[in-house]
Amino acid sequence: SLFSDPQLNPEAEAARFVDAGKGVADVKAALEGAKYILMERFAEDAGLLDKLRNFLKQEAVLTARVVAGKEDEGAKFRDYFAHDELLRTTPSHRALAIFRGRNEGVLSASLKVGEELPGTLHPCEMMIGNHVGIENRNRPADKWLGEVVRWTWKVKLYTHLETDLFGELRDNAEGEAINVFAHNLHDLLLAAPAGPRATLGFDPGLRTGCKIAVVDATGKLLDYTTVYPHAPKNDWDRTISV
Template sequence: MLSGRVVPGKEEEAATFRDYFAHDELLRNAPSHRALAIFRGRNEGVLSASLKVGEELPGTLHPCELMISNHVGIENRNRPADKWLGEVVRWTWKVKLYTHLETDLFGELRDNAEGEAINVFAHNLHDLLLAAPAGPRATLGFDPGLRTGCKIAVVDATGKLLDHTTVYPHAPKNDWDRTISIMAALCAKHSVELIAIGNGTASRESDKLVTELVKKYPALKITKVMVSEAGASVYSASELAAREFPDLDVSIRGAVSIARRLQDPLAELVKIDPKSIGVGQYQHDVSQLKLARGLDAVVEDCVNAVGVDVNTASVALLTRISGLNATLAQNIVAHRDANGPFATRAALKKVSRLGEKTFEQAAGFLRVMNGDNPLDASAVHPEAYPLVQRIAADTDRDIRSLIGDSSFLKRLDPKKFTDETFGLPTVTDILQELDKPGRDPRPEFKTATFQDGVEDLKDLEPGIILEGVVTDVTNVGAFVDIGVHQDGLVHISARSEKLI
């Protein structure tokens, strides 16, 4: 049994661990978040953690000591050496066996808990990276602040920075009306469609500000969205951001990142160390090497699942493509800048140090939109182009007319096109890709609207139904931002038949 106790005299310091001041739980039933919480409390010196094995009643041997005695045939017959033998048994259990047993079982518990915590982090990261993109729409990024002001950055449909400024709508300056006028002018000037509001300090007040802007200037037809700004400060101070915006203030870079992550969360979040995004539980208590490996694998899977436009993708995004690395990604961008957009996938072979093997690994995930070959905009690998050409020839259709003709493609029998190279599953996948070439696995973009008048915890009432944004998911449940300065917890017991 896992036993947690508060260290005497540390009650106030251990307030965040109050649930474990007198906690006992069967080891096999202890979920990862509770085990890691107790271990964290022990590391901070405010909790003690021990293994309880059996129960020793007054005047009796501990059950484990009795097992040892029976195993080696020791019993107390009031002989001269019996007392000494009893002490040997007690010493054997308490000093040797118990210590090793506790170390081994706690080690196993920690390993399992760490694995579960990393899986939770990886799952949350996967969902965040594959969140619905708003798409190529002019966006105003709004990074809220109080004393230092709110940073504003306007980017065009491609994410290029168009304009930026700093406003002071909140205390102590309270320049509310002027801020609304400035934002309205920027939105009109650059045909802004979306306003991305960072969910950090003063986000609720800023949301109210933008709500007033939308109501005051309905002709602008603006949609406001609350965006997680986790990791934005890390990106803004990074070497990558400094290279992209060498003359831009660090705080403005954060506003740019907030705007871009609404347009395309995946393309923007790959620029940030996954551990800095902060969507995991007890991430600092687990093996950082295992965590980094697990998260890197998730990022790579997500990028390859979506695919990238080779003519617009950043170095950070290209680096995550299977078969590529930072050097090759930089070479692709350099070649693109020097020679113009790639017209075909095959043109990638002209990139310095990008050999045949690398091309074979990466080509299926790299898209060339509006290029010479329509298949280059799909997930069909160049190795399968001859198969598509054969399908087109056998059906007397042009490849361009074949792509997207759903009713025609569904009438085709995949078995007719199989051979030694392409089996039935491959042909089926290719026909599905031709039906919807370059289909994005991410969901359709939707927004949540905070309810007017609900701005603080005191505004909440039993039974009230609110829209919100899920900000984090852990084994405890889901944390949801409903616009009251503090995320609400939807406990797993309210979502599942299994109570944890």
């Protein structure tokens, strides 16, 4: 095959598989079919996926841009109209804001790596080529194999990995937001009920008695008790002494 022997001529090799009865109408169709077979093979390589995912987690930039014509409607997201930040250092509140803007159709979001200049190999394309053993040595099939690598990244793996990493970023950001909310709520619930001052709380009751509690200015419990000023106990003396 062209993959195992790049010295073969792609058109000449593909001509051997042209068969209209099998849906392979011409050389172009044969080469397209071979390209997609290799793309599927590369895209299912767990080791390659792990390498690319780890690389993107470290090096990718989270890019947000305003959708044309949405500037006024999405004014609350103006801080992210032209925003670039390393994925791995993006704090949860900014990640969630960008995702909200995208969900509302105001922002677009994507992952970028380095300067993607015309005519140059994307870093991830280089990683794919190195992993599967494809390199341009000016052999007859090298250009075609390079196209396979390019399509593997752009068509098969980029969107898959971007979706995967965005999902991970969202899950982590939402988890962190929940933890912050829980911590703040915990502090609120344990705060002094009337602000920074000593407070006496009185919960009236008949059968079960009246509950009394005292907290200091920081909300720390100082003392509590239950008194029974009403029938059937009518314990007025103790109630007054408390």
